[in-house]
Amino acid sequence: MASGPASTAVTVFPVLLVEDKDSLRAMLRHALELQGHSVIEARDEAEAVACLRTSAPAVVLTDLRLPSGDGLGVLRAAREVDPAMPVVVMTAYGGIQDAVSAMREGATDFLAKPVDPDHLLLLVSRAIEQKRIFNDYLVLREEAAERRGAPRIIGEHPSLRQVIERLHRAAASDATVLLTGESGTGKELFARALHALGPRADGPFVAINCAAIPEGLLETELFGHERGAFTGASSRKPGRFELAHRGTLFLDEIGEMPLSLQSRILRVLQEKTFERVGGTVPLHVDVRLVAATNRDLHSMVAARTFRDDLFFRLSVFPVEIPPLRQRTGDVSRLAHCFVDRFRRDMNKPALTLSVAALAALEAYAWPGNVRELQNCIERAVILCDGDQIQPSHLHLTTRATDAAAPTRDPWEDIDLSGTLDEALRRVVVEAERRAITRALRDAHGNEERAADLLRVGPRLLRQKRTEHRIA
Template sequence: MGSEAAPAGTKPRILVVDDDRGHRTMLRALLAGAGYETLEADDGDAGVDAVRTHPVDAVLLDLRMPRVGGIEALEAIKAVRPDLPVIVLTAYASVDTAVAAMKKGAFDYLTKPVDAADLSRVLDKALEFRRLEEEIRLLRERLGERFDFSSIIGRSRPMRELFETLALVAPSDATVLITGESGTGKELVANAIHQNSPRRDKPFVKVNCAALHENLLESELFGHERGAFTGATAQRKGRFELAHGGTLFLDEIGDMSPATQAKVLRVIQEGEFERLGGTRTLRVDVRVIAATHRDLEAMVAEGAFRQDLYYRLSVVPVHLPPLRDRPEDIPLLAEHFLRIYAEKNRKPVAGFTPEAMDLLVRHDWPGNVRELQNAVERAVILCLGERITPQELPPALQGAAAAAPQAPIPAGPRTLKDAERELILRTLEQTGGNRTRAAQILGISRQTLINKLKEYGRS
């Protein structure tokens, strides 16, 4: 492990590596005049040793030295201290030389004779860059200790960037707007934000704004008093009250009516509301996280969504990438779902054949993670061996000519209708008679499944 930077409170220390004693003396004078301490080495080997044994903040490295050249020394220094800014010096204003050094990790380069103003400018920039890099490193270490996003699967660059954003926003009380296509996991992310926030021990309350009629949604959100409307036989608390001290997740907020939008805006701004049919103003402390697959900016432009509510919700916007933009995460997700459903269905399925995994990775997944999850559950249920093969995957992954999942073929002719009947009945058996789940796995509606069972005399 290399030596660290100069101790806090001391002058920044610059290591000068140059075989020309006169040039070292000139640089020492320039650096002293700019407020720096210096350390000197007369060849590349001595420079690398100095980095290992002394605290330094930056290196000025001559590229042309007789024994160990600058490029070789640069590589060794970066191996010891990857974070250390190295500024290379060359008497030859060659673009090729500069490019070669930058590719090896040099921060910048200066040509000889070195101009004092250029030297000061480049060193200031290098030291500021190193300070910011150190701040980011410490921040990431602290975030790694404090936050757990293990429920969200992914190692791709878009997901790593997402984790960094979540780690920064989770401890705050800021409203968050999560956008992304259907099936990308918006609720999972909202829950992860709550679980890594100071409100983690308080309620996490969910409302799907698209699932309820306008009047029912208002009652769900704000509650109602007895007699507020027909059927309101008792007072009922709304989701804002139930989420007091915690987090309220408003899913598919783009489907909310303008009237309800106005009331939600008031709660976010003022922290107060009235129950339907009530006159008493109630106050709540709730963090709001909203999600939508719609383009809210376009809806604002069209007048379909309140601009002031949009700005209140999108204090911190978080966008979830579609699965097709992070194909390297597909094997991780597929294996994760396989373990879950193999255990749930008590099936000894250990993995995927290479051909099956190749089909999974090459598919576009318009339904995103949710579609992949359903495909893996279906494959586990239909799998008769230890590994999932292409035959157990949905036909959409195999192309138009792909066959349906195969069962042992009995003697004698089989029609397409026979194969369909066998597949439906076997799937229903594997789901323990759960028609809704069987229909989801088969990719048909529940009513279509019921109609098919009637045909088979199994209603």
């Protein structure tokens, strides 16, 4: 990185420069570097999208006309990665109409060609400054929310910070939020943070786990019941929707919600009213809904085990939490915090992680994500008698580490011996068995739906199921 005048903001994160003309790109790069910015270059939309995925640019500067794809595509991709990422577009002479459409799509600013380097630098510095102020504001808001009791979300990885930023945006609105992510990634934690960060923070946060409550009881849990609604209903009971009035209702594991109840939830979302079980008076509630699932709702919609209209209503503001194994660096941050927390809880004196223990933690794949890491550290703190946690205290199985190693070829586990016919047959049979098992799982064991998913007749599915001995 070249050094520049102290008055300009120096980027820690690079400027992504998307321009196909080599001479112009070199000129702009030079001007930016002179001011202390580091620059990554792309020549078309595909290259730009790849850069957006692998690095976290502070600002994107893109030509609108590109040899393949266009600047609007780059703009959209950037906003998808991070809605607050500043994007400045460059337009050819006379392309004011294009500039207007880019601004409408969320570009921060535009520059007419031929580009005046001073003007460019001004726009870039201003965009970076705006982004910095916005980030400071987020940190302050997080701190303020923490003081009010919001849970602390630990992690610095750009992918997580982006999710947190989305969470802040969602919190400010009243939109329904759908949190997705593998088990243990922090969906419930994020739901609580969302509530605490928003204007409903002083209202109730009511959670219900749709998977933990038997199907028959879920309806009365959600909507309550009137006295005498069924045998044993000796008094009126308010449901969670009522309890969450002026607050947030967290529907955890929404993928497990039976179809019959899905339509009732949809109605509340649309009309904001419902009746208690056995009741006739419509009740009006003011509830913000947050739902979470670790299932693939898309494929459940395809299998017709999840209503598409409810899915669309819920995913007004989808937030996907990345798995821990993709958040390099966060494992050790979380591990240090957890060691500290459990050490204090257990009244142990100073306790640290040895270098070898940290390396083992970082090499592990964490299929159970943050929850697994938290449990692992808790156990290690209990087991460790000295002042340093060693790999032996962690009880990490190497199998999971192997599974995470990107170099491992899954075909190595498959028996390809014998003739070509024999090898092919074994692979096909195994693929068939796995596809059927998976479809049955996605369809909650409903054979007809599983057959639909696989686009085969139910008879063939039954026959295959017997053949493969799938229970």
